[in-house]
Amino acid sequence: MSGLFNPTIAWITMRSxxxxxxxxxxxxxxxxxxxxxxxxxxxxxPSRPWPSHVLGTFGFSVLLPLTALIIGTSVLGAEIxxxxxxxxxxxxVRRSSVVVTKFLVATVLTMVFAAIPELVAALIAGGGSSPxxxxxxxxxxxxxxxxxxxALGLFVGALACSVIYNAxxxxxxxxxxxxxxxxxxxxLIWEALLSNFVSGARLLSVSHYGLxxxxxxxxxxxxxxxxxxxxxxxxxxxxxxxxxxxxxNLLSSYTLKGEPA
Amino acid sequence: MTIxxxxxxxxxxxxxxxxxxxxxxxxxxxxxxxxxxAGKSTIMHMIAGFLPPSRGELTITSGPTSSGxxxxxxxxxxxxxxxQIGLVPERDSVYAFLTGDQFVTSTAKLHQLPEPxxxxxxxxxxxxxxxxxxxxxxxxSKGMRQRIKVAAALVHDPEVLLLDEPFNGxxxxxxxxxxxxxxKLGSGGRTILFSSHILEEVERLSGTIQVVxxxxxxxxxxxxAIRRLMTSRPHVFTVRSSDDRLLGxxxxxxxxxxxxxxxxxxxxxxxxxxxxxxRDIAVLARDQNVRLREVLPTDxxxxxxxxxxxxx
Numbered sequence: 001m002s003g004l005f006n007p008t009i010a011w012i013t014m015r016s017x018x019x020x021x022x023x024x025x026x027x028x029x030x031x032x033x034x035x036x037x038x039x040x041x042x043x044x045x046p047s048r049p050w051p052s053h054v055l056g057t058f059g060f061s062v063l064l065p066l067t068a069l070i071i072g073t074s075v076l077g078a079e080i081x082x083x084x085x086x087x088x089x090x091x092x093v094r095r096s097s098v099v100v101t102k103f104l105v106a107t108v109l110t111m112v113f114a115a116i117p118e119l120v121a122a123l124i125a126g127g128g129s130s131p132x133x134x135x136x137x138x139x140x141x142x143x144x145x146x147x148x149x150x151a152l153g154l155f156v157g158a159l160a161c162s163v164i165y166n167a168x169x170x171x172x173x174x175x176x177x178x179x180x181x182x183x184x185x186x187x188l189i190w191e192a193l194l195s196n197f198v199s200g201a202r203l204l205s206v207s208h209y210g211l212x213x214x215x216x217x218x219x220x221x222x223x224x225x226x227x228x229x230x231x232x233x234x235x236x237x238x239x240x241x242x243x244x245x246x247x248x249n250l251l252s253s254y255t256l257k258g259e260p261a
Numbered sequence: 262m263t264i265x266x267x268x269x270x271x272x273x274x275x276x277x278x279x280x281x282x283x284x285x286x287x288x289x290x291x292x293x294x295x296x297x298x299a300g301k302s303t304i305m306h307m308i309a310g311f312l313p314p315s316r317g318e319l320t321i322t323s324g325p326t327s328s329g330x331x332x333x334x335x336x337x338x339x340x341x342x343x344x345q346i347g348l349v350p351e352r353d354s355v356y357a358f359l360t361g362d363q364f365v366t367s368t369a370k371l372h373q374l375p376e377p378x379x380x381x382x383x384x385x386x387x388x389x390x391x392x393x394x395x396x397x398x399x400x401x402s403k404g405m406r407q408r409i410k411v412a413a414a415l416v417h418d419p420e421v422l423l424l425d426e427p428f429n430g431x432x433x434x435x436x437x438x439x440x441x442x443x444x445k446l447g448s449g450g451r452t453i454l455f456s457s458h459i460l461e462e463v464e465r466l467s468g469t470i471q472v473v474x475x476x477x478x479x480x481x482x483x484x485x486a487i488r489r490l491m492t493s494r495p496h497v498f499t500v501r502s503s504d505d506r507l508l509g510x511x512x513x514x515x516x517x518x519x520x521x522x523x524x525x526x527x528x529x530x531x532x533x534x535x536x537x538x539x540r541d542i543a544v545l546a547r548d549q550n551v552r553l554r555e556v557l558p559t560d561x562x563x564x565x566x567x568x569x570x571x572x573x
Contacts (some may be wrong), residue, residue, distance in 0.1 A: 008370040012356060019358045083354035087364075087413065090309070090348040091371040092340050171428040252338050256350070257273075 006093060017074045017178025025070050028110065029063040030117030037121040051125035052222035055154050055216060059118055061196065064161050065187040068106070069115040072131035073179040075102040075109075076251075081177060086256070095252045099170065099244060102114035106166040107216035115158035141176045145256045164236045167243040174250040185258025188259045202226040209236040262322065262452050263287050263422045264308055269317035271303050278303040280476040281317070286454050288449035290562045292463040295473035297365040301456050304473065305425050308454065309348050311335025317539070321346065321421060344372065347414035350424035351456075353406060357399035361390055364398060365416050372417040373412050384416040385409075389438055403430030411439070415446075422446065424455040428462055438468045478551040496535050497560040500542070501527035511545050544570070 017023065033055070042049055074101070079085040088098055126147040172186075173179040195205030202208040208225065211231030219226035227235070264286040271279040278298040292554055293489040295301040307319055314337075321342060322333040338344050365384055369377035385394050388408040398406060407430055414422060424443075429438050443466060447453045457463050463470065464484065470486075472480040481489045502508045509521045509528050517534035518541075532538035539556075546553045 006371070008367050012359070012367055015357065015358055032341050054356050083350070086311070086348070086352070087355065087368065088348070088371065088413075089340070090343055090350075091312070091368065092373070093342045158483040179341055225328060253313075254311065255307075255313075256306040 004094070004097045005104060006097045006101045009088065009093070009098060009101040010105050011074050012088075013102050015081065015106065017071065017108055017109065020074065020078065022070065022074065028066060029067045030113055033059060033063050033117055034097050034124065036044040036121055039154060041125055042163050044118075047130060048116055049220075049222035050120065051150060052218075052224075055118060055122050055125060055150075055221040056157075056211055057135060057196065057207075059121070059154070060180065060214075061191040061205075061212045062158060064110075064114045064118065064158055064210070065183075065191055065207065067117050068110045068157050068162060068165035069169050069180065069183040069187060071109045071113065072106045072166040073173040074171055075173075076104040076247075077177075077179045080173065080254070085254070089251075089254060092242025096248045099174075099251055100240040101245045103166055103170045103244060103247075107162050110162040110166055114248075115155060115162050119151055119155040121146070122154045125150075137248070150220055153214035153218030153220070153223075157210040157212075159215045160232075160236055161206060161210035164240050167240040168206065169245075171243040171250070174247045186257040196224075199226060203235065204232075204239075206236070206239065208232070209239075262450070264421065264454065264494075265318075265320050266304070267307075267318045267321070269304075269307065269314045269319055270398065271300075271307060271315045277476050279307070279473075282473070282476075282478045284471050284478055284481055286452060286471070288447070288450050288452050289469060290443055290453045290455070290467045291469045292467040293454060293470060293471050293473065294458075294463060295456075295479075297458075299473045300476040301473045302339055302425065303454055305423060305454075308336065309346070309350075309423050310339060310342065310544070313337045317429065343552045344417065344507070346418045347417070347419035348423045349407075349410050349414045349424040350497070351421075353397050353403065353430075355406055355410060357396065360395050360397055361401070361405075361412070362394040364395075364409060364415045368413040369416045374417060380416050381412075382414040384519075387415060388412040404432055404435045405520045406461065407431055408435065408439070411442075419451070422454070425457050426457055428457055431517060436462060494559060495533050496501075497529045497533040498532065498538065499527060499557045499559050500530055501555040502546065502551070503554070506551075507549055508542075508546060511549055513544065515541050515545070517541060526544065529559070 036054060040054060076085070079088070089095075119129045168178070169183055172183055175183055190201070191205060191207045195208055208227050209232040210226035211223050211225040212229055213236075215223045216229035266282055266284045269279060269282050270559060282304065282521055294302050303312065307314055307378065308321070319335055319337075320333060321336060321492065322430065331377065331381065334342060334372055359367070360384065362381060366381040368378050369380045374380045382391075384393055390405065390412060392410050393401065393405060398409060400407065407427060411424070414424075427439060427443075433438060439461060442538055443453055443455065455467075468483050468485070470482070470484045470487070471478065500508065503528045505523060505528050511520050512530055513530075515538075517532050517537040518530060520531040522529040530538070542553070
């Protein structure tokens with residue numbers, strides 16, 4: 001991977017991404033998550049498993065992918081849209097190097113703007129409490145979950161989600177000029193809706209890969225992790241590699257359209 | 262160091278943009294001309310490696326340089342060939358958040374040049390942009406952005422330089438400077454291909470043209486030679502002599518001369534045979550004891566060549 005990293009492209013991408021007006025949007029989902037967490041911490045009784053639901057399910061399937069969507073489609077898609085990508089592509093730099101470098105920059109930015117806020121929110125929330133598996137969550141059956149374990153699990157899960165989501169969104173930004181719209185539909189319909197209500201869809205859900213990995217640390221049934229850690233890691237790796245390989249192939253075939261006669 | 266297109270076609274669905282074009286572009290400056298929609302941008306994009314031909318073969322062959330070994334092949338999905346190609350795209354999109362120096366230096370780094378800073382400084386100086394190099398590109402005029410794009414395209418000293426409408430947005434002084442530069446680069450053995458709709462500048466800069474009309478190659482070669490080959494359309498000469506009326510009456514008797522007009526400053530003569538007229542007028546003037554002061558072809562401009570090709 002390190003041979004594919006190009007520091008010049010990374011520097012240009014960082015300047016380009018953080019210099020655009022939409023950069024301030026990066027922090028909005030994180031801000032919402034932290035404010036929401038503080039509000040719940042103040043208002044909700046400690047006996048309910050809200051940290052796992054809010055920071056896990058909602059955080060991984062809505063807020064984190066939205067941040068990754070904004071960043072992942074900015075690092076390459078914005079340059080493709082305005083045509084400035086041609087200055088990178090008209091050099092002997094390998095297309096795999098362009099894609100991997102931009103993916104790494106997007107991943108780091110998403111970790112800063114989403115995974116770290118997820119950790120901060122989890123530390124604010126403290127430990128949750130969950131009904132043990134199989135009890136149905138009846139009154140008086142809650143099990144206390146360690147705050148530090150939950151925070152660690154959510155942080156590691158968010159880091160994993162940052163990697164996988166960005167591979168997907170970088171690929172989408174090369175595949176279509178309507179990357180934001182396509183990505184938004186994917187997040188809202190697939191990740192936020194179907195994967196949480198259709199159990200079979202979890203095998204192809206990035207948020208559930210993150211929840212599966214998070215649960216490996218937190219051991220919290222309220223995280224509603226439908227996948228085991230090995231499955232989550234393997235599927236996450238497969239999706240990441242496949243998305244990046246497809247992005248490289250698409251970028252290698254990048255065309256400038258001439259006017260037809 | 263030669264660009265070869267052999268029976269190259271490119272279509273979009275049912276629309277044919279380029280139809281069976283064969284051309285060879287060697288060292289020197291070559292102009293690629295055509296009206297809007299003729300397919301010249303499509304040809305430029307295919308040569309630059311940003312569009313595959315639907316049919317036919319396109320190769321660029323270049324010798325070894327300090328930055329890489331000899332190479333030959335299609336530019337499509339072949340980024341290694343950009344070591345010897347510089348591209349100035351038509352679209353006015355650059356990294357506006359960078360300074361001119363940062364933009365050219367980063368291009369040098371992407372080409373893995375051993376001294377990117379020195380290479381960038383040299384290319385910037387070549388384009389007369391040193392004074393503005395530390396300003397952000399966002400503050401540049403359109404002509405300055407064109408020049409910094411050319412500097413970035415030249416930073417690795419390529420053998421082949423492709424420029425799509427390079428004079429867009431430049432003021433007259435910048436245009437002259439750019440024309441001088443391209444002329445020098447072409448004279449130095451580089452293969453320069455540029456497209457432009459400013460025919461007067463093409464005429465001044467390039468003796469060799471490739472004219473594309475409706476997706477087909479309408480003409481190829483020296484534009485003055487092309488004009489002379491168009492014998493079906495009369496050539497127009499302005500003639501000044503010691504006795505214009507006598508010379509005009511003699512000329513009208515020649516089979517190659519189709520019309521003679523006496524103007525306030527001399528004669529305007531139309532002829533269907535360029536070579537025969539040039540031979541005849543000298544002999545006739547001598548026989549009539551008329552001193553020739555000026556014999557000037559007035560419609561040899563590229564504009565007339567181009568208009569004729571498009572009309573036919």
